[in-house]
Amino acid sequence: MEIVSIMGSGSLGREINLDPLVTGLKDEVGDILETNFQSAGIVTVKFGSESPAFSIYRTGAFQVRGASDHDDLNDWIGQFLGILSEIGFDIEDAEFEEKTAVFMDEVQQSVNLEALTIHLGLEFTEYEPEQFPGVVYRPANQTVTLLVFSSGKVLVLGTTEQGCAEAAFESLKKEIRAIS
DSSP states (O other), X not given: OEEEEEEEXXXXXXXXXXXXXXXXXHHHHGGGEEEEEEETTEEEEEESTTSOEEEEETTSEEEEEEESSHHHHHHHHHHHHHHHXXXXXXXXXXXXXXXXXXXXXXXXXXXXXXXXHHHHOTTTEEOOTTTOSEEEEOOTTOSOEXXXXXXXXXXXXXXXXXXXXXXXHHHHHHHHHHHO
16 A cells, blocks of 8 residues: 555644745745745645645645655655745744545455445445546545545545555455455
8 A cells, every 4th residue: 555645734823924935935946936826815835846735824824735655744844844944934833743645555356336335335435427436435433535446446535544544445355355
């Protein structure tokens, strides 16, 4: 099982003016900085093509999406806070925590999604093939959500814990074997 993406969020501890922040970031890192002002209250920045996306809110809150694993996420947070410190931004009250990850694995067989939906129970599944090409499965006894595709690929969402994701995946594999 591999982590496809990991996300975290935090706070810089105070409200910030986004325009001067972006100007300072551009001055510090140059042309590699990609920016997208989504509104007056939020800007998303990337520090080059390998960088996760940092959504920074006027409130001081921020989210990081697209890191490849725990170490990558923590490395990028360290770099981000370091750059803020370099441009004279006070980061003493900064906080950060990992929120969720996307794990991926395969059951090594094709899956009949209609049969799986019925087997798992309509109260725990969503399957609308005209809207989304997979089954959304929320097991009653777990905190994760699994996305199951007919190809046999499975995404596990809602945790940062590899063990939790693996347990949910193994449980799902047993259910798929039961209908094969």
